[in-house]
Amino acid sequence: MACHRMFNAVNQFILSIVASDKIVVHAAVGDVISMLFSVSLVCD
DSSP, rough: OOOHHHHHHHHHHHHHHHOOOOOOOOOOSOOOOOHHHHHHHOOO
């Protein structure tokens, strides 16, 4: 159940980035968690 809430929060965050008209840059260092990989893909 907690995992579903975490994925829902990440999905809502991604949707807010897509709806924004601002440039969003994401910098990742080290190992990439597969859940956060989608955040990297949605950024400019």
